[in-house]
Structure formats: structure tokens, C-alpha cells
Amino acid sequence: MTPRSRTVVSAVSGGIAMLFPIAFALAGSGARPRVFASVLAIVLVVRAVVAATRSAVAFAVLGVVLCVFAFAFDLSMPLKLYPVAVNATLLAIFSWSLWNPPPVIERLARIRVPSLPPEGVEHTRRVTRVWCVFFAFNGTIALWTATAASDRVWALWNGAVSYVLMGALLLGEWCVRQRVMSRHEH
Known part of the structure; x- marks a missing residue:
């Protein structure tokens, strides 16, 4: 292929x-x-x-x-639990990487900037923590929608709202990263 x-x-x-x-x-x-x-x-x-x-x-x-x-x-319940399982797995991976460096976000950052400065390393640790909070929050809501909400609410959260929030988090992190990088370039 x-x-x-x-x-x-x-x-x-x-x-x-x-x-x-x-x-x-x-x-x-x-x-x-x-x-x-x-x-x-x-x-x-x-x-x-x-x-x-x-x-x-x-x-x-x-x-x-x-x-x-x-x-x-x-x-249908096992299918509705898939988003919960994905968030729990991502939370575990990101959390584990904080205790067993380098954190996931630092690994991704080093693809573009192999010699990441100390400020960049600290920033990636903070961002990894933010993603941990997001996955915990999103997984909790996904679990609630799977077990206590209607199929429509489950679909709306797991098929739309969570992706919008993820996109907003990515955009917000990109904006913060630009500020952090410009502050340390001068």
C-alpha cells in the first residue's frame, strides 16, 4: 500500500x-x-x-x-462505553508519561524541535497535565452519557461536543505556545 x-x-x-x-x-x-x-x-x-x-x-x-x-x-452498552475506554486509556498514557518522562506532549514537541529548551520542557509538562484533566473530564461525561442519558445526548456529546472541546483545547494550547515561544526567543 x-x-x-x-x-x-x-x-x-x-x-x-x-x-x-x-x-x-x-x-x-x-x-x-x-x-x-x-x-x-x-x-x-x-x-x-x-x-x-x-x-x-x-x-x-x-x-x-x-x-x-x-x-x-x-x-448497545459495550459500544457506548468505547469513548469511555478511549478517554481512560489516554488518561492512563498521559498520566504515566508524567511519572516516566518524557511526557507525551514533550515527545510530540521534540519531533519539531529536537533541542527543546528547559522552558519548552516545562510547558509540555503543563500541557500534558491539562490533557490529563481533559481526558478525566471527558471520560466522566462520556460515562454519564452512556449510563444515564438518552442515546441522543450520548451521541451529541461523544460525536460532536467532545471533539469541539478537543479542538478548542488544541487551539488554546497553540496560542499559549506561541506566546511562550516568543517570550523566550527574545
């Missing part, structure tokens, strides 16, 4: 996985957990194979396990 086709398949499968909550809600009471579990499992496996990264494989395994339960018992 060419790098371009890998990118396309990864983007399409990622988009399908992200839109899963909306599709599930649109199906309403006619949603067939076995059908959704089968489709989601295939999408997750394709994404893991194409990405060929440990994190993609880990999220695929996590998702496929939930899909197997959903399929075996014809239940």
Missing part, C-alpha cells in the same frame, strides 16, 4: 470511527448492536493495520473487545 493510500484509508476509517456515535443515534431504536459492532470492529482493525502503530493496535484491541461483547449479547 502506498503512503498516500495509507493516509486516505486511515483518514476515512478515522472519520467513520469518529462519526460512529452520530450514526448510532440516527439509527434510533432500530439500531442493531450486532451490525454496529461488526462495522466498528472492521473499521478499527483496518485502521490498526493501516496505521501499524502500537497505539492504533491498542485502541483497536480495546474497541474490538467491546464489539465482541456487543455482538455476543446483542447489547
